[in-house]
Amino acid sequence: MSDDETTSEAVYGVRFGPLKPALREHVYPVTKEELIEQYGGFELEHAGGTDRLEEVLRRTEVATFREPRQVRDVILAAVGVDGTGNSVDPETVGRETGDWSRRAP
Template structure:
């Protein structure tokens, strides 16, 4: 992945990489366990390093998701915050939540 591609997949300091299109293409609704089974090995990069999706979702308080945005929000709730608990502000390379397309690609 090039730097430009990585930046295009970043949301508030979290780089989703190939996980974003995979989540958008997945059929919803889906449980946390189903996502862990299928995508648990995907890595997310963030300010504190990297985490596998499985580790992140296990720490999330959500059991099921109706759309990709809910998965994104759960991930950001776990790793998209700084040490003080504040949502990380996007820098000039990040894509803001409102302008970033996290809609489902599957019918």
């Protein structure tokens, strides 16, 4: 599957768009502030509307991220809704099958 195809997929009802490949290509570890500085203007679409990444990350207490999956999981937990408007169960976050692994340099 190409990056163009993966960016249109929703994860628990959240569309990451071009942010997904950007996060996968980023060098980790990275701080929340570094992500906000570089990607804060990216928009995330979800059942509750649209949020900028900066707004979502500011609602979290995680200071440093070790890998893209961790960023994804924190975003999903902070947005807190799936595609039907239901709350996301924190126990199931991260179990979807999309590829969120880091890309080889």
